[in-house]
Amino acid sequence: MNHSYIAVDWGSTNLRAWLYRDGKCVDSQQSTAGVTRLEGRTPAQVFQQLIAPWQQQGLPVLMAGMVGSDAGWVPAPYLRCPISLSEIAIG
Secondary structure: OOOEEEEEEEOOOOEEEEEEEOOEEEEEEEEOOOOOOOOOOOHHHHHHHHOHHHHHHOOOEEEEEHHHOOOOOOOOOOOOOOOOHHHHHHO
């Protein structure tokens, strides 16, 4: 069973990623390429460059921050609160 994943905090001015194995952070990467500072690159290009050292592992990725905003990679809609976890899964 794979207990590894990549966690990402992608804000408007910075991008940070952490590699987790078995609940522990074992590596990290950071960049000033926030969603408003991509300098002509696509979010996919910036992300692939940042995680290149981990890319061969095919790990799941959890992203948070401005990456889900209208200015980010893929806009994530808002949901009415309060909301249960099962309702979040449905969208």
